[in-house]
Structures are given as structure tokens and as C-alpha cells.
Amino acid sequence: MTPTFDAVVIGGGATGAGVLRDLAMRGVRGLLVERGDFGSGTSGRYHGLLHSGARYVVSDPGSARDCAAENGVLRRIAPGCLELTGGYFVATSADPEEYLDGFAAACAAAGIAAERVPLGELFAAEPLLNREIRAAYHVPDAAMEPWELIDANLESAREHGAEAWRYQAVVGFARDSDGQISAVELEDRRSGERRSVGCGTVISAAGAWAGQVAALAGVELKMSPGKGSMLIMNRRVTNAVVNRLAPPGDGDILVPVHTVSILGTTDITVEDPDDARVTRDEVAALLADGDRLIPGLSGARVLRAYAGCRPLYEESDVSDEPSREISRAHHLIAHGPRDGVANLWSIVGGKLTTYRLMAQQTADAVCASLGVAAGCRTAMEPLPGPAAARPYWLGMRLADIEADGGGDADLVCECELVTRPMLHAALEAQPDASLDDLRRTTRLGMGPCQGAFCTPRAAAMLGDRDDGQRALLGFLHERFRGTRPIAWGDQLAELWLETGIYRGSLAVETLNVETPEARDADV
Amino acid sequence: MPTYDAVVIGAGLAGLSAGIGLAEAGARVFVAGKGMGATHWAHGGVDVGDVEALSRRRGHPYARFGDAVGPALTAHLARLAAAGLPYRGSPGDTPRLVPTAVGGLRPAAILPEAQAAGLQPWAGGEGLLMLGIDRFKDVWAQMAARNLARQRWPDGPAEVRWAVAELPWVERLHNLTALELARLFDDPDWRARALAQVRAALPDGTWRIGLPAVLGLARHAEVFAEARETLGAPIFEIPSLPPSVPGIRLFEALRERLLAAGGRFQFGFGVVKVERSADHVVAVHTQGASRTLRLAASEFVLATGGIAGGGLRATADGMISERVFGLAVEAPPQAEWLVDDPLAEQPLESAGVRVDARLRPAGVRNVRVIGSMLAGQRYLSERCGDGVALASAQRAVQLLSARSAWSSVRNVAS
Amino acid sequence: MTFRDAANREFPPFSTDGCIKCNVCNTVCPVARVTDLFPGPKYEGPQGQRFRVDGEASPDGSVDWCSGCGICTRACPTGVLIAETNNRARASMVATRGTSLRNRLISDTDLLIRLGVPIAPLANFGLRNRLLRWIGEKLLGVARRGPLHLFARRTFTSWWRRRPAVAVEPSAERAVVFFHGCAVNGFEPDLGRDAVEILERNGLSVIVPKQECCGLPFISNGLYDQARRKARANLAVLADYARRGYRIVGTSTSCTHALKAEYREMLDLDDADARAVADATWDICELLVELHDEGRLDTRFGPMPMDLPYHPPCQLKSHGIGTPAMDLFALVPGLRAVDSNHDCCGAAGTYGLKVERWQIAQDVGRGLFDKVRASGASVAACDSETCRWQIESSTGVRTRHPIEILAESYRVYAAG
Secondary structure, three states: OEEEEEEEEEEEHHHHHHHHHHHHHHHOOOEEOOOOOOOOOOHHHHOOEOOOOHHHHOOOOOHHHHHHHHHHHHHHOOOOHOOOOEEEEEOOOOOOOOHHHHHHHHHHHHOOOOOOOOOEEEEEEEOOOOOOOEEEEEEEEEEEEEHHHHHHHHHHHOOOEEEOOEEEEEEEEEOOOOOEEEEEEEEEOOOOOOOEEEEEEEEEOOHHHHHHHHOOOOOOOOEEOOEEEEEEEEEOOOEEEEEEOOOOOOOOEEEOOEEEEEEEEOOEEEOOOOOOOHHHHHHHHHHHHHHHOOEEEEHOEEEEEEEEOOOOOOOOOOOOHHHHHOOOEEEHHHHHHHHHOOOOOEEEEEOOOHHHHHHHHHHHHHHHOOOOOOOOOOOOOOOOOOHHHOOOOOOOOHHHHHHHOOOOOEEEEOOOOHHHHHHHHHHOOOOOOOOOHHHHHHOOOOOOOOOOHHHHHHHHHHHOOOOOHHHHHHHHHHHHHHHHHHHHHHHHHHHHHHHHHHHHOOOOOHHOOOOHHHHHOOO | OOOEEEEOOOOHHHHHHHHHHHHOOOOOOEEEEOOOOOOHOOOOOOOOOOOOHHHOOOOOOOHHHHHHHHHHHHHHHHHHHHHOOEEOOOOOOOOOOEEEEOEEEEEOOOOHHHHHHHHHOOOOOOOOEEEEEEEOOOHHHHHHHHHHOOOOOOOOOEEEEEEOOOOHHHHHOOOOHHHHHHHHOOOOOHHHHHHHHHHHOOOOOOOOEEEEEEOOOOHHHHHHHHHHHHHHOOEEEEEOOOOOHHHHHHHHHHHHHHHOOOEEEEEOEEEEEEEEOOOEEEEEEEOOOOEEEEEEEEEEEOOOOOOOOOOEEEOOOEEEEOOOOOOOOOOOOHHOOOOOOOOOOOOHHHHHEEEEOOOOEEEOOOEEEEEEEEOOOOOOOOOOOOHHHHHHHHHHHHHHHHHOOOOOOOOOOO | OOOOOOOOOOOOHHHHHHOOOOOOHHOHHHHHHOOOOOOOOHHHHHHHHHHHHOOOOOOOHHHHHHHOOOOOHHOOOOOOEEEEEHHHHHHHHHHHHHHOOHHHHHHHHHHHHHHHHHHHHHHEEEEEEEEHHHHHHHHHHHHHOOOOOOOOOOOOOHHHHHHOOOOOOOHHEEEEEOOOOHHHHHHHHHHHHHHHHHHOOOOOEEEEOOOOOOOHHHOOOOOOOHHHHHHHHHHHHHHHHHHHHEEEOOOOOHHHHHHHHHHHHHHHHHHHHHHHHHHHHHEEEHHHEEEEHOOOOOOOOOOOOOEEEEOOHHHHHHHHOOHHHHHHOOOOEEEEEEEEEOOOOOOOOOOOOOOOOOOHHHHHHHHHHHHHHHOOOOOEEEEOHHHHHHHHHOOOOEEEEEEHHHHHHHHHHHHH
């Protein structure tokens, strides 16, 4: 029996989840399929910044206006996914004078509340900022938690009758005689089982992978994945988001996200969106630029390097522009008129901040094609669950533990204060979760020791769900990949302690089962 | 401060052993540790590796002093036995496999007595029971048992099972690590109740019981004997994540021995300044709250460990520096430090300081380098770290004692 | 927070970058050793710090169980200033939520001395009276069995003022500034007189400028504003001497450690004055060992044939100067001083005075008390006052400052 859905959404990032929710709220019965864990692609590997829009006011005023509007919407519908840090745009001595001159007017034109901040006030609020900064504006930037946002969208979609499956890779499409897609062929990434799902319409929200999805339908869609590498600093170095007052470049934003600060980002056009290796040159470039914002930053501890691929789309389908020059705006491509596949759509480009708007525009078009008259309600109706709660504050977890009597007995991940009950709850919600999936829900293993202490503790909690080795080895490999590019100083000492434990005392290398997850795990 | 015969920098296995050896030889010795370290992280056994094979390997520290491993080990084990911390095994024993906390199999030849019952061979019909403790997060009996049952394990147990015991009080504790449990076991009343509860949790059968390494700290020998008797079966401790209770016992035994032999010991302050005269070190200064502490000596022993211990520090540009004397460090180029597999041998393991036959680095005549700072060993892959530490410490003691009759000039007051 | 380099590891919160989570700090914490109420230095320090917001109260109230002994900081193999980070977290809590009258009162030793010394007989009657102590415990929360020293009948400074004044201030090479601290001034003036005698005997004139409490009790109780007022008052006087090359000498390893380190690490007083004073400050035994190294110490010590259990206090160990008292004891004929090799006596300044902490302090010091009692000695020695009082009240063994032992030895020699 082949299940059939009105719409199949491909890609479990923020955009896909947003599309699924929007369609579901309009009565379209949808299924979302994701080849890995939800939020394991670009959405889960971004810098955590909810844009005010000011970053694009000069280069891309349209995107800037979209960001500004969506920033307001998300504060309303998903406060629990946000930390309202505010943000600064700061002009260092290296930044162009003209950019500074035009900035305020451009912000005003885009409807962004940018306020000039006296330097004394700036340095009082952010004492580590470079004293050579000569001008600063405050903007309504914020930090955003992508995984909670995605979960909340999926939860809302499910409440409205949709389904979402993960670890389902699309491996092909069945076409009917007039070229329309009649079914989506899926392969379970863990069991290898294949299945087919009937569909009315197909929406590819596969982001940087949209070209690969389109190719399965025989359609050419030229994506230009822009790899952005980021560094995770061990602690918060600023309280608010900090952006350079300059055209977007490397190492020019610093975002306080949970317990850490994220320094980003590089931009390198890559062929393969799965190529997320961070090179030493990128690391060096990021740190050099970081030092311009925060003197000494390169001597502070770096926990990890990671990269995500921007889902950049070249409208002209020609590719000699450097990726930063390619528009950050989003594009909805109707493959009917373009390629003759009437029920296939691709939504590409865009930013996490504008995911909801992208979803709305996609759903509008899809609904029009399906003859569904209902309008979009996603901007008005708050997201369910923790997303609806009060905004995040840094001390939350520690305060919760203290309220329960304190102590470390139940702390599985000591760095990020992940307790046994938190992991039990996460496992109840997703019984087949790997440790990396649990990480995305709980922040397991995301602190200074990068899983050195929590990996076997959490793996043991899986009990009969795991074979005893897969989770353990998979997570060790996964965490190591992010440590390798920044293995010096404190983090190398940490890695060496970890290596001593795992090889010296635990002889983990003598566990002798092949681990597909270890090979496939995301960085 | 008096002028010392020797200042030992570093308070891990190598530094403490050198300090003890020198003090016992009559030297005035000061051991300066930046903090505590490696002993508290490791499993407490003595890994010497394949001494014969490694001694033949060019560039391996054993090529310089492999012959010292046996005598050094004998002296070390005798010291520990005298301190009430007996070990099993002798130099030259072939390593046998012992189960680990995750269900791996670790080759070991010399183990604390409390760990020794985990070694091969197992008698026919003898099973292994992996015992967990309810709520204690660093024991993973089910996972370990499952992995052990799959191991290719010659002369291994007939059967592997697991059980979990609830211990008194434990459900009420806000803090629960190996350390808290070990301290609870030191208390005779609690211990009696706890062991009775453990016994009640045992399934029928003939078992050797592997349990977490928490059987007491100060009163470990007493706890171990009582546990073995009460449980009526061979038992063995399995070390897990740091803090390592077997490692703490080892450290305390060595520290006591050092003090008893008349050595001075300070921890908390690293060396921040070195006074030199030509190719000699005259004094080192340890950091202080405002001024440094000057430690003058005729000989210096560098035992600050490798990358984990902090003796070596790598920077983003791929430089690795030795942090006390700025000695030249031998290491692979940065691009080759690490391989893809975190559990494989890492080329960076071999990084360290190269020394001559008298343990001296290039350019300094009165510094001896010992322990995991020595270049050319891969202490994890070769499991030779403790052997290198003990043998190099002993060699350093011999070299220094031969050179000097410890007639150091004491300060004479006017 | 004053401006700091992001990589400055001398700033306690930034030093947490060094933490590799290895748990060594937890293994040495004497408080966590005896009570489940304190989750240990790692949890509170490098871990808790990740969840603290500048200018807000730290969410972990449990950090207040830290006694501040500093052993964690010394044991840390990677240089994390754990105890200092925790102390600052406590201060942020006190700054935003306030603290008890008891804590404010027992921190203000200048005030206690001003009130207590003039009425010493009466005050001491109160301190000795079980009923009054019981009332003090119920009303204020000051442990009735807590180690409180009796008030002196006359302060050290009033004794000092009656000494013949020196017309010309001696040069920096031949004089030191004596930082007497509250213990000498209000409780143990005899120790101050011994210190003066020893310094003078070794060719150093003594200058006693006007000074206030070093502020350490306020620091330990998280009352940083009050501590800063004390610190600034002291720096204003002492910095001038320091810059002119005078050494500042104290008998209390607690006060001298505050001058050397805590003004900077806790109170963020990191200006030229603070640096100058820190660099000029000496523990008295440290100075005597230095004189000895220079061949300038009068070593004509008389024999003191006895066993002397000696406890180097936590504050002394935090100086990083070894155990200079042991070096000095070695110069006294017949004196067999034995290092206690015990981590902490438990008193930790005012910690052991608090009714809810008294038992913890006793449990922390138990091993030490057992050793002191088992030694059979009639006298023990220790460099910090509250530790001396704790050992003495818990063991009944008279516990003296090393300087008192040395002064006695000099007197024995003089008596022939």
C-alpha cells in the first residue's frame, strides 16, 4: 500500500519545516522527508543570528526589508527560540568610510531601527571590543536556536495533520505519462529499506542540495553552494551580536549563542554541498578578522570549527561571480513552466531569518496551483511548545538545576548541563535517535570537552536501543571532525586527555563492529 | 630558600618517582608541580609496553634506557607495596587482556591487586559479571557486557552478564562521582550495608565480578579485602572516566613516600622564569602571588609531561613549544598531526624533546628530561608511558647520583 | 569589568578557557570532601561560569558553600583560577541579592575591634559565656562553638604609639612597613610585638603607618564594595612606601595574600598603586628566609627541644613561596617541626564561624586535628590567625604563629 500525500516536502531544514506547517495550516496534507536528522543541514550549521536586516541594507535592500519584517514576526511567534541580545554594527579603522556614511540612511529606508551608540556606552556594554572602533549602531539583531525552531514548526504541522520523516533520502521520482511526478522513492538511511510515497505535488526545500533533487527529476537547477565556515569560541565574548560596519566579508560577525560565541563566516563556492571541511586557511582568516573586533580573540579558546553551505542560486545559471556577490534573496522556481514538470517546485536561496516568508510564498503558489483558497496564518499564530515560552537567557539551565537541589549526580553532559531527565525526555520523543540527534535537541557534547565525558554516559542510556557501540563510536567520530581543524592550545590538550581516556583506559579501539553511522555522521 | 641538589619540575609519575629516588639517595630535592595531573586521569595500572621490541626501535626512548625498565619497575612496585598498595605482575610478564568500562579489552601486565582478577585466563565455566551501581553515571554495565560478549577473547569467560546494585544513600546524593563512592566505601558502617546490597544483587552462578573502581581511598586495602570476602567471588575494579580513584591512590602513595624521604613538594605554581649561565641552568622561578619563588639547584629534572600534561603547548600556527626551558621539540608537521580516525595512532603522539644518552637535551648540561616529554615514544599506541616514566626517572637518579655525592653547598648564615 | 584582553588568563573568568574538565579540582576540594551541599569546584567554577551573565546574580546559589581555600586553583594542571572565579560569582550574588547582617558584621573586623577592645573584659565575658554564645547563634547565626578569639585589652597600635617615636624615617634598605592586620591589632598584639622585635633584631626598623583591615573578610563574604573601600584606603597609604622601595611585611598570610593577589584578582584593582603594593608585600617568614639567603639573618637561636606540628595554611600556600616557616624552624636547635600534610583546617576566615557551616569546617579539619592531638605536642604552629584559632579551639593545643616560636627561641638564646 503506497501512502499518498497532497504534497511532499523534501528537506527538513527551517524552510521545509516552514512550508510543511504553512501548507498544513491551510488544509493541505503534507509529508516532509529529510535525508538526515531534522536541522542537520544548513539550518543547523549556521551562526545562530536572527538578522535585523542591517547586514544587507547596502548590498541587498530587498533582503534587508524582508529580514526586518521577519525579525518582528519571529519575536511574536517564536520568542522561546530567541535570545534578545540586540546587536551592534561597529566600524573599525579598517572599514570603509563611505559605508559608514550611508548606513544610517539605508537602515531607515529599510525600516530597521538602527541607533547610533556613543562609544563610551558601547565599551561599557561590551568591554572586550576593540578600542579603535570609531562608530557603532545598535540594531534589533538576536540569537536564534534553529533546532527548536524547526521542531516547533514540525510540531505545529503535525497538529494540523502533516507528517515528517527523517533519515529518508529521496532516491528517485516516479513520473506519469505527462511528466508529472506521481511518487517519491525513498530510502531509509539507516535500514536501507526503500519505499514509495504517492504525491500530488512536490516541493524541494533541499537548499544547497536542491540541484541534486532536481536532477532526480531530470531537471537542471544550477545551485552555487557557498560554504561558510565558523568557529565556536569557548565562552561568550560579547553579550550582544557584533557585526562589522562594512560590506559582508569573512570573520565579521560574532554571535553569542547559548554558552558560546560563534565567529563567522567565510564564503567559498564549492561543488559539493556535502563538502563541509574547514581548512586551516579559513580558520586563520577568521581569527585574524576576529582579532580586529576583539583584540586577543585568537588567543582565546576555540572549541570547534564547522561549516554550512548556503543554498545560493544563480538566477542566470552562470557561475563566475564569487558567491558573496550572488543574491541572498530567495527564489521560488516553478518547474512546470520552466522545465515541464508541472507539480515540482524548488524554493532556494534565502536565509534562516526569512524562512517563514519563503514558506509563505511557496505555499501561496502551491495552493494556487492546487486550487486551495485558504490564506497564510503562520505570521499570526505562535509556534507551539518551548518555542512559545519566554525568551532564552543564559542562566536558565543552571538555575533549573539549582532549583532541583543542584549537584552533578544527574549531569550527563557537564559542560552544557544536560541532565539524565532531559535525555530521557528527548529519547521518549525520538526513540531511534543517535547521540548526534540528541545533541541537536539537548546540546549534548557541545561544550569544552566536546563529548569526552558524556559520550559513553549517554550511549549507555540508549540501552537496548543501541548495539552498545554504534552510538558511542559514531559520536566520537562526529565530535572529532569538528575538533581537528582547531586542534591546538587548550582544545588539543582536551583532545589529548580524551584520547588518553578512550585509548589508554577504555581501549575503545578494540570494540570491533563496523559503524556505518560513524562514517556517515554529520560534522 | 636553600640551594637544592635537584629541582624536579612536574609531579606526575615520572616527577614523583625521580623526586623519591633522589631523596632516597640523600639529595635535597624540591618537586615543583604546576598542578596535579596525569596520575588522576589514568587507569592506575603500569603500562610498560613491549620493552624488548621498543628498545630495538631507533629513536625510541627505550633505545636509551630500556634496560632500566625492569629494575625501575621492581623498585616502584616495592615502594607501592610498602605503602599498602600492592600490585600484581612483574617486569617481563606478557600482557593479558582485561575488560574495560565500555567493554573493550585492554592488554595489561602489571595491575593494582584490586584490578588483577580481570586478567586472562578464565577457568572453564567461569563467567564474568559486570556490576553497575544505580545512579552512578560512570559505570555502564549493560553496554560493557554487550560489547564484551561480542569480543574475540581467547581464554575469556564462559558467559558475560550484567547486574546493577542499589547502594544505600546513593539515591539521596546530589553529587555522585567515583570519588564520592570511594569515600563512602571508606566508612565501615556504610560499606557493610553496601556490600550486603551488592551481594543481594548477584545472580546465581560462578562469577568473577567486575565493578567500578570505587573501593575506598584511604582505606582501600581494607575495603577490597572485605568486598572480596563478602561477595565470595573474585572481584576486580574497572577504572572509568577521570577522576581515577586508582590513580589518586597511586599519587597519594608516591607523595607520602616523597615527603617521608625528606623531599619538598609544592604544587600550584608553574615555572615562569629560568636563570642560566652559559649552558647551565642556575635556578628556576615558580610563579607566586606577587613575586616568584627562586629555586636554585645544581641539577634540574624536567618531568612536565606532554601535550595533555601541559609540558608541551601547540599554537594555531603549528608550533609546539616546551614551556619551561624552551627546548627544541621534535614533532611531525602540523598537516600530519592527526589522522581521520580519532581512535587510530596519531602521528602527534611521538612529539617531544630529543635527549642524549644522559637524558640531556641539546644545549643544556644540567637538565634531564624524563617521562612523556621524551620524543620518539607513542605512549598510547605502544602502551609504554609508565615504563618510560619510571625507567627515565630511575636513569636520571642514577646519573645524578653518580655525578655528585650530594655535598651541596648549604647556605651558611653569617 | 575593566577592559581586558579576551585571552588574558590572569582574569579569573577568562582563565576558565584552560579547563579540560579533568576533575582534578574536585579531587582536592576539602569542602566537597565532607558535604553533599557543595557540588565541587568544577561545577561552580569553569562550568558554572559558562552560564553567568555579566552584572546578574549567578544562578548557582550553591557557590556560596565554597570556603575559598584556593586548593582547587593550585591543583588545576591547566591554570584555571577556579576559587577566584567562584568568589566573584558569590560577589555578584551578594551585589544583586544582598547578604545577611551576620555576614556584614563578622566581615567588619575594624568595627568589631573598635567596639570590642575598649570594653574587652565585658566583651570577652560575652565571648566566653555559653548562654550569650547560644543567644548569638540563635539571633545572628554565629556558631556558639565557632573559633572566636578574645579581644585584646589594648590594641597593637596603641602600644605602638607609646613607643618612642623615631625622629627621622629610616631608609628603605633598613626599614620595613609593618602591616599588622586585624588579628595583631585587636586580638593578638603580642604577636605583633614579637614581629617587631624580630625585625629590629635583624636590623630592620619598623614603620607602622595608619592602616585598615585588608578587606579579605569582606572579599570572602562577597562584599566587594566594602572590600574596595578598605583596599583603596590601604593602597593610598602603602603605595607611596612601596614606590619608595620599602617592603611591606605582615604576619598574617591572609592579609599579605590579599595585598599581593586578591586586590587584583577579585576586586579588579589593577592600577599602578596596586601593582606596586603587591610587588612590595612580603610574608614575614618569607622575608626572614630572604635575609637568611643574603646571610643577614641573626641565626643565634636558642634550643627549643620539642616536636612542633606545623600547619601551613591555605592562604600561605597560595602565596607560592614554599613553606618558609619550615626553613626557619630548621635553624632552631632541637626543634622538630612536622608539616601537617593536611589540606585545610576548615576555618577559612569567617566560614567556620557560621552556624550552618561550623560542622563542615570541623569535618574539613578533622584529619589535622587528629594529627595535632596524636602528636602529643603542647604547642602547634600556623601562619594564619583564623586557622590558629580553629586548630586551638578544636584540639585544645595552644597554636602559635611561627614568629612567636622564633622570638621565643631568640629569648632562650639571650637568656644563655
